[in-house]
Amino acid sequence: MGEGKKDFRVVSGAWELSGFNFRVEGRGMRLMMRGMKEGKFTGIRCGSCNMVYLPGPFYCRKCLVEIDEPVDVSDHGTIRSFTATMSDIRGNPLAEPQIALMVQLDGCDSWIMGVLRDVDWREVRIGQRVKVRWKPPEERTGSLQDMDCFEYE
Numbered sequence: 001m002g003e004g005k006k007d008f009r010v011v012s013g014a015w016e017l018s019g020f021n022f023r024v025e026g027r028g029m030r031l032m033m034r035g036m037k038e039g040k041f042t043g044i045r046c047g048s049c050n051m052v053y054l055p056g057p058f059y060c061r062k063c064l065v066e067i068d069e070p071v072d073v074s075d076h077g078t079i080r081s082f083t084a085t086m087s088d089i090r091g092n093p094l095a096e097p098q099i100a101l102m103v104q105l106d107g108c109d110s111w112i113m114g115v116l117r118d119v120d121w122r123e124v125r126i127g128q129r130v131k132v133r134w135k136p137p138e139e140r141t142g143s144l145q146d147m148d149c150f151e152y153e
């Protein structure tokens with residue numbers, strides 16, 4: 001490594017995602033998507049340790065107790081991690097790099113994933129404040145696509 005602190009690293013590689021199994025917890029996901037149709041997020045809070053998850057699981061990851069308390073989560077948050085993608089899955093350069101974010105929304109302990117638009121990827125920083133850009137109400141269907149993307153606050 002060179003001198004001084006680097007803000008980011010460039011990593012080349014490929015992930016084989018088809019081998020992954022994704023487990024979706026129905027109730028928390030339905031609760032979240034119902035809220036998204038109204039342009040808001042609903043998570044689930046643990047009554048024991050107050051951790052808030054989005055989408056809410058049926059048990060607290062920390063306390064291992066069942067949880068079932070819906071709670072509003074802000075659509076503003078902080079970038080906790082990001083990746084800039086320069087090429088498509090076949091390695092063809094994208095016309096514009098795509099920025100994928102992990103965001104911790106205000107009032108929530110877990111992070112959600114999203115895309116950041118209208119920003120030069122070289123300017124993106126962990127800790128930057130962002131907010132959700134919702135689709136217009138008439139286009140929302142109660143799905144993950146109701147969230148258009150993230151943008152700077």
Ligand SMILES: [Zn+2]
Nearest residue numbers: 046049060063
């Ligand atoms: Zn807990």
